[in-house]
Amino acid sequence: MQQTGSSGPKGFVVQPRRLPKAEASKRVQDFGEIIVKPTTENVEAQAGRCTDCGVPFCQNACPLQNNIPDWLGLSAEDEMREAWRMASATSTMPEICGRICPQDRLCEGACTLNVSGWEAVTIGSVEAFIGDTAFDNGWVEPIRPLHERAESVGIVGAGPAGMAAADRLREQGYQVTIYDRHDRAGGLLMYGIPGFKLEKRVVQRRIDRLVDGGVTFVAGCNVGVDVTLDQLRDKHDVVLLAMGVYAARGLSVPGCGPGDTVAALDYLIHQNRRDLEDPENEAWHHAKGRKVVVIGGGDTAMDCVRTAIRQGAESVVCLYRRDKENMPGSAREVANAEEEGVHFEWLGAPKALMSRDGAVTSVRTARMALSEPVFGQRRDIHVVPGGDFDIQADLVIEALGFEPENFAAHNPELALTDWKTVKVARFGQPGAGFATSIPGVFAAGDAVRGASLVVWAVRDGQDAAAEIDRYLRTRTEEVAA
Ligand SMILES: Cc1cc2nc3c(=O)[nH]c(=O)nc-3n(C[C@H](O)[C@H](O)[C@H](O)COP(=O)(O)OP(=O)(O)OC[C@H]3O[C@@H](n4cnc5c(N)ncnc54)[C@H](O)[C@@H]3O)c2cc1C
Numbered sequence: 001m002q003q004t005g006s007s008g009p010k011g012f013v014v015q016p017r018r019l020p021k022a023e024a025s026k027r028v029q030d031f032g033e034i035i036v037k038p039t040t041e042n043v044e045a046q047a048g049r050c051t052d053c054g055v056p057f058c059q060n061a062c063p064l065q066n067n068i069p070d071w072l073g074l075s076a077e078d079e080m081r082e083a084w085r086m087a088s089a090t091s092t093m094p095e096i097c098g099r100i101c102p103q104d105r106l107c108e109g110a111c112t113l114n115v116s117g118w119e120a121v122t123i124g125s126v127e128a129f130i131g132d133t134a135f136d137n138g139w140v141e142p143i144r145p146l147h148e149r150a151e152s153v154g155i156v157g158a159g160p161a162g163m164a165a166a167d168r169l170r171e172q173g174y175q176v177t178i179y180d181r182h183d184r185a186g187g188l189l190m191y192g193i194p195g196f197k198l199e200k201r202v203v204q205r206r207i208d209r210l211v212d213g214g215v216t217f218v219a220g221c222n223v224g225v226d227v228t229l230d231q232l233r234d235k236h237d238v239v240l241l242a243m244g245v246y247a248a249r250g251l252s253v254p255g256c257g258p259g260d261t262v263a264a265l266d267y268l269i270h271q272n273r274r275d276l277e278d279p280e281n282e283a284w285h286h287a288k289g290r291k292v293v294v295i296g297g298g299d300t301a302m303d304c305v306r307t308a309i310r311q312g313a314e315s316v317v318c319l320y321r322r323d324k325e326n327m328p329g330s331a332r333e334v335a336n337a338e339e340e341g342v343h344f345e346w347l348g349a350p351k352a353l354m355s356r357d358g359a360v361t362s363v364r365t366a367r368m369a370l371s372e373p374v375f376g377q378r379r380d381i382h383v384v385p386g387g388d389f390d391i392q393a394d395l396v397i398e399a400l401g402f403e404p405e406n407f408a409a410h411n412p413e414l415a416l417t418d419w420k421t422v423k424v425a426r427f428g429q430p431g432a433g434f435a436t437s438i439p440g441v442f443a444a445g446d447a448v449r450g451a452s453l454v455v456w457a458v459r460d461g462q463d464a465a466a467e468i469d470r471y472l473r474t475r476t477e478e479v480a481a
């Protein structure tokens with residue numbers, strides 16, 4: 001929609017929203033990011049669309065409370081270095097969140113321009129540009145604490161929550177060690193989220209900055225197996241648990257036995273390892289020439305279907321039991337998948353896996369229908385009698401979500417919630433408290449929230465670091481009951 005010639009509240013000509021995205025037919029040929037790096041002029045024009053409406057709904061909708069209108073204004077005036085200073089004050093990963101936040105549900109969803117029919121400012125893209133420009137120009141300050149402190153913090157998990165906490169704690173001069181069972185740091189940023197949303201070099205430069213600033217990574221260390229939580233407590237003044245949630249929910253239908261399906265995360269890890277040029281392993285899954293059915297409707301399912309398209313699958317179907325409007329996945333990712341050739345089978349629930357000679361041939365599917373809407377309630381679903389049908393498949397990927405692993409095994413005194421996540425003192429309350437039931441042990445990110453978003457993990461990591469700093473200075477804390 002061309003909308004030139006109209007005046008915005010600031011009195012300048014309102015530009016249309018432009019988010020340069022590679023053509024679907026081109027972008028499916030590799031695993032590079034699909035958002036094309038904008039030019040400075042394009043960023044200035046897009047940032048200049050901000051009307052500085054006075055009530056920063058975008059900022060309120062951002063989990064980090066980023067000063068969006070301010071850094072948009074600076075970007076519009078090509079004051080990129082100052083924009084960077086402001087963006088990095090509230091976030092330890094602006095260039096990462098700018099790429100992978102579901103902005104349609106967060107900052108951009110709240111942009112005032114939406115209400116007046118002008119389409120939101122491309123906030124995420126401008127944020128990523130500010131961060132990339134800072135890295136390219138050497139404006140990203142190395143971590144050089146003013147004073148070294150003797151106290152040490154051990155962090156379990158090198159995902160965004162652990163990395164954000166490490167960044168802030170090391171800046172304060174603490175001795176920080178991160179333990180991770182993977183061979184690389186980054187958590188789901190490195191091994192879950194595909195390159196077409198977030199290239200690995202972008203994650204690696206953040207890791208490099210932490211290492212350069214004196215953070216120690218201990219890779220290949222499975223806490224609970226190679227070292228216990230109690231041993232880490234003896235070794236460090238504080239331990240932060242930031243180990244995410246990794247127990248995949250499984251499909252339970254007739255005909256589904258071990259080896260008949262592939263777990264979404266295994267599938268994505270294999271492709272991410274290829275992107276990282278790890279030596280190919282014959283056990284790695286690949287969709288080339290196969291009929292792929294991905295079961296699930298969240299962002300993990302979207303990542304799997306789009307990966308299968310890029311691997312050259314013969315057909316790719318996303319099977320979800322509700323309709324498009326009720327999908328948990330971001331509308332933006334669903335649209336990307338549709339553009340790339342994924343077929344969505346809405347209102348379909350797997351009923352059985354059909355096999356021949358021990359190999360899966362199709363997914364028997366029940367047709368579902370939504371119940372009548374009731375105000376304030378999520379619409380229920382029920383099976384349509386006689387509506388069963390088969391979807392051909394020789395690669396079935398389960399993307400049904402994740403739950404916490406058995407955290408209680410780390411220490412029976414570690415209090416858990418009803419959802420088996422780690423219980424902390426004041427979750428979700430102002431000045432949130434991240435102390436667990438064990439003195440000196442804190443927790444952050446998905447391990448506390450359940451499967452969530454990178455931006456919330458970053459927020460938690462930063463807030464937990466501030467709380468750990470207070471604790472180490474005063475040795476007082478409010479533990480989870
Ligand atoms: C496929 C996929 C795609 C996603 N896409 C998006 C997206 O586009 N945008 C978005 O905002 N969010 C997305 N998410 C969600 C997001 O990745 C998570 O919310 C976020 O990474 C949580 O951060 P975290 O640091 O709490 O945990 P994680 O990133 O999971 O990191 C935890 C780390 O702890 C390590 N660990 C676990 N147990 C142990 C142990 N016992 N010992 C040692 N180390 C351990 C793990 O190896 C891992 O490195 C996606 C999630 C998935 C699965």
Ligand code: SF4
Nearest residue numbers: 062097101106107124
């Ligand atoms: S961190 Fe996410 S929600 Fe906040 S401004 Fe950036 S893209 Fe928007």
